[in-house]
Amino acid sequence: EDQVTQSPEALRLQEGESSSLNCSYTVSGLRGLFWYRQDPGKGPEFLFTLYSAGEEKEKERLKATLTKKESFLHITAPKPEDSATYLCAVDYGQNFVFGPGTRLSVLP
Amino acid sequence: EPEVTQTPSHQVTQMGQEVILRCVPISNHLYFYWYRQILGQKVEFLVSFYNNEISEKSEIFDDQFSVERPDGSNFTLKIRSTKLEDSAMYFCASSEDPSGSGGLNEQFFGPGTRLTVL
Secondary structure, three states, X not given: OOOEEEEOOEEEEEOOOOEEEEEEEOOOOOOEEEEEEEOOOOOOEEXXXXXXXXXXXXXXOEXXXXXXXXXXXXXXXXXXXXXXXXXXXXXXXXXXXXXXXXXXXXXX | OOOOEEEOOEEEEOOOOOEEEEEEOOOOXXXXXXXXXXXXXXXXXXXXXXXXXXXXXXXXXXXXXXXXXXXXXXXXEEEOOOOHHHOEEEEEEEEOOOOOOOOOOOOEEOOOEEEEEO
């Protein structure tokens, strides 16, 4: 069964403590992998699209990378305002599947 | 900055009633989507819409659901006979139409409509 998983489920970091979030997928025929940020009670906010293994995208303190089976979202020197749930989603043609998310808390 | 808007923000209905959720996508976007998120669960794709017809739909999007673009600005999701398990946050999204990519582009999400079925 095609699946998208994310780890860890929750992550607490001190401000400035860099870390990585993982998104693993088992779908076949990947057309693209997306990263979103979701704040409580709001809709997902687009961050990145990755299309092929080896691709990297950066935006401020965030960097997303993609391999054939997983993607990483690296957060460098996070700030409290980076606290949110980070979602990955996969488009494989027949469907658009979201992972369950990683809930990130950055403490001052 | 252009944004996707949704109305109402919260809809309460009785089981068996019909509801229509409304969305105004970003004006130059051509692809439209509906998603739902049951409280505490992941975001689930329902349907995508392009050129006045459904382009993809998930297993969740059964005969109970329908979508429509009644005019040049609104995009609606109708749930014909609501069930308790339809209670969720419903998100509308839209994206541009980059040539040759079939709508594979960043999707802008609205703030959502919280549907509560009693």
